[in-house]
Amino acid sequence: MTRWGMAIDLDRCTGCEACVVACAAENNIQTVGEEQAREGRAMHWLRIERYYEGEFPNVRTRFMPVLCQQCGAAPCEPVCPVYATYRNPEGLNAMVYSRCIGTRFCANNCPYTVRVFNWFDAEFPAPLDSQLNPDVSVRPGGVMEKCTFCVQRIQAGKDEAAQEDREVADGDIRTACQQSCPTKAITFGDLEDPDSGVSKWAESPRAFSLLGDLDTRPGVVYLSGSEWREPAE
Amino acid sequence: MTAESQPSAAALDGQLLGRLDRRRPGLLVGSLASGALALVFIYCWGYQIANGIGVTGINRPVFWGFYIINFVFWIGISHAGTLISAILRVTKAEWRRPVTRSAEAITLFALAIGGLFPLIHLGRVAIFYYMIPYPNSRMLWPNFRSPLVWDIAAITTYIIGSALYLFLPLIPDAAVMRDRAAAGLKKRFYAVLALGWRGTAQQWHSLEWGIRILAVVIIPVAVSVHTIVSWDFAMTQTPGWKSTIFGPYFVVGAIFSGIAVLMIAMALLRRGLALERFLTDRVFNNLGLLFVTMSLVWGYFTFAEHLTVWYSGDLFEKNVHHVLLHGDFAVPFWTMVVVNLVIPVAVLSFPRGRRPLPTALVGCGVLVGMWLERFLIVVPALSTPRLAYSIGDYMPSWVELGIMIGAVGVFACLYFTFTQLLPIVSVWEMREGWRHAGSGGESGQPSEAAPTSAAASPVPGGGAA
Amino acid sequence: MTAATQDPLVVEAVFERVEDVRAVVEAVLESGVAASQVEVRSPAPLEEGELPLPKPKSRVLLFALAGAVLGGLTAFGLAAGTALAYPLPTGGMSIVAGPPVGVVTYEGTALGLILMTVLRVLWEGGLLPGRGIRSGRGRASDLDHHVANGRLLLRIHGLSEEQAGRLRDLSRASAVEVG
Numbered sequence: 063m064t065r066w067g068m069a070i071d072l073d074r075c076t077g078c079e080a081c082v083v084a085c086a087a088e089n090n091i092q093t094v095g096e097e098q099a100r101e102g103r104a105m106h107w108l109r110i111e112r113y114y115e116g117e118f119p120n121v122r123t124r125f126m127p128v129l130c131q132q133c134g135a136a137p138c139e140p141v142c143p144v145y146a147t148y149r150n151p152e153g154l155n156a157m158v159y160s161r162c163i164g165t166r167f168c169a170n171n172c173p174y175t176v177r178v179f180n181w182f183d184a185e186f187p188a189p190l191d192s193q194l195n196p197d198v199s200v201r202p203g204g205v206m207e208k209c210t211f212c213v214q215r216i217q218a219g220k221d222e223a224a225q226e227d228r229e230v231a232d233g234d235i236r237t238a239c240q241q242s243c244p245t246k247a248i249t250f251g252d253l254e255d256p257d258s259g260v261s262k263w264a265e266s267p268r269a270f271s272l273l274g275d276l277d278t279r280p281g282v283v284y285l286s287g288s289e290w291r292e293p294a295e
Numbered sequence: 296m297t298a299e300s301q302p303s304a305a306a307l308d309g310q311l312l313g314r315l316d317r318r319r320p321g322l323l324v325g326s327l328a329s330g331a332l333a334l335v336f337i338y339c340w341g342y343q344i345a346n347g348i349g350v351t352g353i354n355r356p357v358f359w360g361f362y363i364i365n366f367v368f369w370i371g372i373s374h375a376g377t378l379i380s381a382i383l384r385v386t387k388a389e390w391r392r393p394v395t396r397s398a399e400a401i402t403l404f405a406l407a408i409g410g411l412f413p414l415i416h417l418g419r420v421a422i423f424y425y426m427i428p429y430p431n432s433r434m435l436w437p438n439f440r441s442p443l444v445w446d447i448a449a450i451t452t453y454i455i456g457s458a459l460y461l462f463l464p465l466i467p468d469a470a471v472m473r474d475r476a477a478a479g480l481k482k483r484f485y486a487v488l489a490l491g492w493r494g495t496a497q498q499w500h501s502l503e504w505g506i507r508i509l510a511v512v513i514i515p516v517a518v519s520v521h522t523i524v525s526w527d528f529a530m531t532q533t534p535g536w537k538s539t540i541f542g543p544y545f546v547v548g549a550i551f552s553g554i555a556v557l558m559i560a561m562a563l564l565r566r567g568l569a570l571e572r573f574l575t576d577r578v579f580n581n582l583g584l585l586f587v588t589m590s591l592v593w594g595y596f597t598f599a600e601h602l603t604v605w606y607s608g609d610l611f612e613k614n615v616h617h618v619l620l621h622g623d624f625a626v627p628f629w630t631m632v633v634v635n636l637v638i639p640v641a642v643l644s645f646p647r648g649r650r651p652l653p654t655a656l657v658g659c660g661v662l663v664g665m666w667l668e669r670f671l672i673v674v675p676a677l678s679t680p681r682l683a684y685s686i687g688d689y690m691p692s693w694v695e696l697g698i699m700i701g702a703v704g705v706f707a708c709l710y711f712t713f714t715q716l717l718p719i720v721s722v723w724e725m726r727e728g729w730r731h732a733g734s735g736g737e738s739g740q741p742s743e744a745a746p747t748s749a750a751a752s753p754v755p756g757g758g759a760a
Numbered sequence: 761m762t763a764a765t766q767d768p769l770v771v772e773a774v775f776e777r778v779e780d781v782r783a784v785v786e787a788v789l790e791s792g793v794a795a796s797q798v799e800v801r802s803p804a805p806l807e808e809g810e811l812p813l814p815k816p817k818s819r820v821l822l823f824a825l826a827g828a829v830l831g832g833l834t835a836f837g838l839a840a841g842t843a844l845a846y847p848l849p850t851g852g853m854s855i856v857a858g859p860p861v862g863v864v865t866y867e868g869t870a871l872g873l874i875l876m877t878v879l880r881v882l883w884e885g886g887l888l889p890g891r892g893i894r895s896g897r898g899r900a901s902d903l904d905h906h907v908a909n910g911r912l913l914l915r916i917h918g919l920s921e922e923q924a925g926r927l928r929d930l931s932r933a934s935a936v937e938v939g
Contacts, residue, residue, distance in 0.1 A: 164418015
């Protein structure tokens with residue numbers, strides 16, 4: 063069995079947000095505009111949280127890319143009344159947009175606050191419409207969405223491997239955020255495969271899970287060498 | 296045609312029936328005015344459906360806002376009818392007779408509106424039926440693990456139950472209206488409602504059995520409904536929501552707000568329908584005592600909830616706790632404590648405070664306080680998520696305000712229309728009460744007594760039922 | 761509508777007081793008319809034993825309990841059975857969980873009980889559409905407005921011409937109106 067997972071090395075992260083842009087481009091994420099963003103309706107599936115330590119001028123900034131943790135025991139799943147979000151056999155918290163009726167219960171029960179909602183129908187005014195990814199559906203208004211671990215890329219990788227009559231090799235599938243990270247802070251692969259890159263990162267003594275004591279069993283592992291393991295209060 | 300007519304019985308009935316026959320322009324004006332307010336509701340909801348749920352003020356992380364607050368609020372109001380009517384019927388309190396019908400109507404209409412709010416709240420209301428279990432081409436069933444599906448089960452049961460609980464005792468009165476109406480549309484309307492009721496011994500016997508059973512069953516249903524509503528929150532792991540106390544806390548809060556509505560409704564009924572003889576000062580005194588007890592119980596639950604959170608020292612829980620007691624939400628929080636606890640205890644502890652006007656005013660305050668309580672449950676917990684980076688804010692839009700105010704209009708419109716069409720005081724139950732009270736003769740009819748004294752005799756609580 | 765009241769074999773009389781009804785009913789029963797032929801319509805339920813007539817029977821409670829069982833089983837089937845009938849991939853999470861099934865069963869039990877209670881009440885009272893009205897019982901009468909106004913209506917069915925005439929005379933003594 064496969065369990066897709068991701069490891070993010072916070073010590074490498076520079077907070078450049080290239081991953082955020084890549085994610086939006088890859089996944090047809092709505093650009094909501096300044097006004098809506100100010101109301102707290104920006105739709106990034108991946109955000110870089112910034113936490114500042116110390117007093118000016120001796121300030122240190124820490125960056126924390128937060129995306130759907132693809133939990134093994136996801137709090138969002140049982141509360142959905144229509145099975146719009148469920149756990150697929152490869153360990154992804156899948157979103158079925160066509161089932162979603164927009165109760166937003168899942169988002170309330172997400173301890174990471176990573177779910178985003180389509181408050182209005184998506185608009186992609188020209189020329190944005192010509193850069194839409196044909197492998198990803200554009201979500202209608204009133205529907206919840208979140209990071210999919212670039213499930214379309216996972217599917218493409220599996221298809222390619224099947225055509226070439228081989229198993230999916232580690233590194234075949236790269237998520238958009240991983241691909242665009244200039245410091246290679248993100249790695250992606252199968253956590254069940256002990257030889258995969260992500261498994262090796264996950265075994266690092268620097269590895270920890272975000273809000274790990276909730277026992278949501280995230281599929282995302284963070285690495286940090288500093289004492290700071292949890293976001294500041 | 297030999298009968299010596301019995302003026303007393305006729306006069307008593309005449310008083311009651313006369314009220315039904317009388318044209319009441321005030322009610323019509325009320326219907327129309329609240330109907331206009333109901334249009335605001337319809338316009339705002341239509342606007343939201345046309346433009347998307349984004350016309351509200353909700354955002355990330357405050358994904359739930361006014362709609363859920365009002366949902367919980369109205370479901371709480373609906374406990375008025377269950378309380379007065381079911382509990383008082385089960386305990387056979389005589390003074391229930393003039394108020395059961397109006398309380399049951401409050402329940403039904405408040406539930407109808409409360410039940411609408413989760414739909415208004417949906418991102419895609421057009422496919423709300425995905426939550427209902429029925430064989431379908433999607434090969435999908437609802438997720439019974441979701442508290443929202445429990446909500447559907449509970450509220451469906453409650454709304455059907457309270458509609459039937461209102462309807463059963465209404466059948467004989469619909470027959471009264473039918474038999475007194477001149478032939479025509481009006482008569483046919485009541486004939487449909489009366490279902491062919493004639494008042495035979497068998498019909499009465501079966502009806503009494505039915506009412507008795509429903510009165511008993513509707514109580515655990517009401518308790519379960521508000522418990523399940525609380526589980527929409529308590530079953531999550533959101534700080535400020537996950538709490539074992541929420542089930543009973545919500546039930547107590549619902550009964551508390553139910554009594555508040557009841558106090559207001561009874562004070563209005565007493566004045567409007569001149570029911571001083573039935574809704575005596577003693578009734579208000581007793582209900583006032585119950586009211587202040589509920590206030591204290593509510594205060595106790597609130598204290599217990601916040602003390603355990605504060606003492607635990609849990610970082611995330613304390614964040615929510617802090618914004619409530621000292622932070623952005625301190626003003627509504629302490630307002631709530633004042634109107635829900637301080638004022639009721641200060642006023643209702645004294646016999647003079649347990650008279651109709653003061654209890655009704657305290658009731659108004661408690662309604663505000665209980666609305667604030669639901670606001671303080673929904674918003675602070677959501678706006679203070681675990682990851683501090685996502686801390687948010689919430690301000691309702693005009694659409695949400697319009698729907699909230701419009702809903703009051705819908706409720707009032709339904710209520711006024713109901714009062715216009717059907718007896719708001721149960722005719723047959725009053726007659727039964729007179730029979731019980733007129734204990735002089737074996738006949739049970741309030742025989743010789745003059746109409747006024749006969750009407751005065753059914754002392755509340757002194758029934759031989 | 762008025763056919764029943766004009767039927768010579770039905771005698772109707774309106775009374776103001778229960779004791780007048782009782783006196784007439786007693787006399788009627790003595791004259792050999794069966795209790796099953798006597799029907800009394802009242803504006804409010806009468807106390808047990810106020811009239812010398814057999815106590816009506818009701819099986820509402822029995823049906824209510826049956827409804828509870830039926831509703832509970834249906835809800836249990838819905839909550840537990842359908843999830844199995846339409847299994848969805850849940851990644852190892854249980855698809856049928858105990859507490860939700862319990863909650864839904866609880867509500868279903870109450871709903872079944874309520875529905876069956878009401879249906880049975882309507883059935884026993886002959887209030888369901890399509891339920892035949894036997895032997896003129898429960899049929900509308902021209903005198904029903906008296907009941908609406910708080911009086912009692914005595915109807916005696918299936919009489920012979922001679923009995924009917926005698927009864928009319930008997931009732932006239934105390935009745936408000938005889939039909």
